[in-house]
Amino acid sequence: MPSVKMDKATGKWRAQVYVSGQRKSKSFRLKSEANEWAAAETERLKGPAKHGTTLAQLLERYKAEESPKKATKDNEALRIDAFLRNWPKLAAKPLADLVAADFARWRDARIAGRAEDGGDTVVVMRKGKEVLTKLKPLKSASVLRDVSWLKAAIFKARGEMGLMSKTVNPLEDFEPPANSPLRDRVWSWREIRLFVRNTGYRPGTAPRNKTEELGLALMIACRTGMRSGEILRIGKSAFLAGGTVLRVNHKMGYKDGGKPRDIPLFPSARRLFRPFLSVEKLFTVDAATRDTKTREVIQRLMLPNLRFHDARATALTHMSRRVDVFTLARISGHKSIKTLYERYYRERPEDIARRLK
Secondary structure, eight states: OOEEEEETTTTEEEEEEEETTEEEEEEESSHHHHHHHHHHHHHHHHOSOTTOOBHHHHHHHHHHHTGGGSTTHHHHHHHHHHHHHHOHHHHTSBGGGOOHHHHHHHHHHHHHTOOTTSOSEEEEEETTEEEEEEOOOOOHHHHHHHHHHHHHHHHHHHTTTOOSOTTOOTTTTOOOOOOOOOOOOOOOHHHHHHHHHHHTOOTTSOOOSHHHHHHHHHHHHHHHOOOHHHHHTOOGGGEEGGGTEEEEOOTTGGGGTSOOEEEEOOHHHHHHHGGGTTOSOSOOOOHHHHHHHHHHHHHHHTOTTOOTTHHHHHHHHHHTTTSOHHHHHHHHTOSOHHHIIIIIOOOOHHHHHHHOO
């Protein structure tokens, strides 16, 4: 039976649980909180979940029911498959047996470039075939992407799916890896011109191949601040108000019932799009090919520390000099001004100082 008593030394309520030889205790400010934790911990230590559901079964159901609602569904499905394939022991655990330490070991191993068995190789799928691949240490940002859908799956299991008690949350005491340092790199206009010229694209004309499409895509990103995935989906149905507004599906739109967002275009972007207003689908290149070919061009030009995705920060930095922050948030699609400032506003202090007169 759980025990809840006042600790006179600290003035807090201490809850103690002892089940099957396992003892746990925790202090709380309120007695009600101590009772709730004690009841939940007793339930968890007693054994498997009500339905005996494993983490693998939850993730398979989450992949089938929830992932398809997202714009990132394909990437998320691949990540879930990789988790199930490379962490079978963790995936096989009943939901009620999961604890924060399980996910902490998974987190530390991935950041260190280690597999579940302590080795440094895992099986990956390439062109439909399983290939043994040597692991490399990962940046925390990569692990955080997996933490995101793991948290979402546990949330669903504790809520709508009814697979776990709401009083049990194995991720409650789990500490995600710290965010990687924010990038402060933006494209200069010289670098943009070099990149576009190297792809062979001529502004104002239709791209003749996938490499030329990269040149046009980069110009669009630097003129609009659009995400790279949004750019690849542009077609004539996206243009509104005579080509002055562009409607795109937001990657988080599944949370708003699939509501798209409308991007007001600067005159420079309108001129860029003018030859393509009647084109059914502007791009044929997919995201993976875009990233591969972009790296090839950047390496060929020896441009230091640049990525295609830096073009969004480049555009928003330039736009911030022309419009107020609320207009900028409407253009970029950010609901949080803090996120817009911390992640995408990259103007250097010396640039700001030159304008202070």
